[in-house]
Amino acid sequence: MQVPPVFIDVSPEDQAQELRIYLKSLGAEISEEKSVKGIEDDLHKIIGVCEACFKEGQEPEVEMVLNDIVSIMVLIPADRSENIILAFCQKLLKAQGPKLGLVCLRALWLLFQSLDETSPMRYHVYYHLILIAEKTDQVKSVFQDIEHLKQQFAPCPPTSEQLQILYRLLHQVLLKSNHSEQAAKVMIELLGTYTDKNASHAREDAIKCIVSALGDPNTFLLDPLLALKPVKFLEGELIHDLLNIFVSENLATYLKFYQEHKEFVTSQGLNHEKNMQKMRLLSFMQLAETNPEISFDVIERELQIKAEEVEAFIIEVLKTKLVRARMDQAARKVYVSSTMHRTFGRAQWQQLRDLLHSWKSNLSMVQEGMKNVTAAQLEMLNQQ
Structure with missing residues (x-):
């Protein structure tokens, strides 16, 4: 998703006051005066009433307000912006209608791109991006694949617990959006976040993974699931028996x-x-x-x-x-x-090994044959 950068040629304090005045003109319960506590308190109050601009048919105005808020928000030091960012994310979830939803999606994507790559808040913004993408049926504009997701968070990886929460949400949203193949990959990635120590706690996720794979009409290679630690903990249960039937x-x-x-x-x-x-x-x-x-x-x-x-x-x-x-x-x-x-398994690897050896031998024979042909042609030319 591409969104244009926002450049505001006024101070954050004056910008916040303009937002106050505009939102008050729409009926929001907010004063027009700047907060004596500073820009952070201004932002809290502005975000608290910004839904006053959430009106169908006025998407350009809504986008202007939200982008202004983002342009101020990214100037707040990271150690003091957490509550402001979370409040903004929660507020955007309340927008109703597909058009407003898309505006909010673009504004939140702008925030995600504007935050420093090492900011732990990028995880929370991305999580809310997926929630809004679900409402607007735009999940593929936010999530491309697992590798791209990992690249996004490479400078500041989320915790294992955060990843598990995000992967569960992604799995649910992708399934709902009929992206079953990607959903299955996300679920396998989710199970891969568990270790030997906590794999036994992943029972519900493991069962969901198996059921999703069995029920997906396009998933036929099920053998890799058996190697996942949480799936191994299901051995002896009916769901594991059923998986084995589909595997072999x-x-x-x-x-x-x-x-x-x-x-x-x-x-x-x-x-x-x-x-x-x-x-x-x-x-x-x-x-x-x-x-x-x-x-x-x-x-x-x-x-x-x-x-x-x-x-x-x-x-x-x-x-x-x-x-x-x-x-x-x-x-x-x-x-x-x-x-x-x-x-x-082992038998298939052996078969592949034998095939490659045969291929290598055949190439050697062809190469030797070409050398003989070339040598014969050179000899004929020399005789002439």
Whole structure:
């Protein structure tokens, strides 16, 4: 989000008085006189009544007032500005309507950019930016990705507790805004903030992470979740058993689990039909890992679908790009060229190592062959 810098060619005290006069003209309960206690008290009083300008249809005036407040606020020494900044953030949350919300978002972004990079208050401003971005459906204009977020706070990283609070909010807002893939990454980052000492306290976050990943129709690589410390503390619980099924088991195993624990699956907010669809895709990936040719009969049997549904299912699989394959309707077969692995453990690393070694050997052979061809051509030229 880009906002223009604000340049005010008057003293902060005179600027504050102009704001007092303007807000009083709008009906705010504030005197026109400067505070005898100084500019900080002026700001507190101005912020306390600044909602007097929050009127639909007058967004330019609102933006002018808010930017004036920001231009004064950033001049207050850091050790005395905390309460002023928090009061300003809280006040902007009260703005109603999408247009005013966008004005407040721009003003708060200006404050965030204007604060010194080492100021711990940038965290609090960013947190409120996300809250306003949620109201205005502008979360992606504030949050790009985890790496960008870390860069923003590199000079003054938030505490682990602050990060956990921020990540929980981001996860909620991203899910609500239909950015499920980013939400899942944020949740994994959240779980990564826990250590061996406090991982047992992350139970609720771990469960949310698993449920979000299972319920996301675009998340298929679930194996990394098992390595997270808070998830490990769930071993032996039903939610961990269910995760293991999605990581490495097939549709039949899921259906058995569901028959035995229907109420549990429903209580987690998971949809059984969507779970089945996802398990069919994962089960097909598993078949494709070891079978370069898969008959329609095997697909019907293993994935428990009707004969007339097989072709449509294969098309859906190909759309995901999880598997690269060719369908032969006449032969009633699928010819697999490659597939994404559901898990990436020792066996997969060994397979990758062998593939790279083979590739290296082939390159050496090609290089040697080219040398021989070049030598032969040079010899022919010399003979001529």
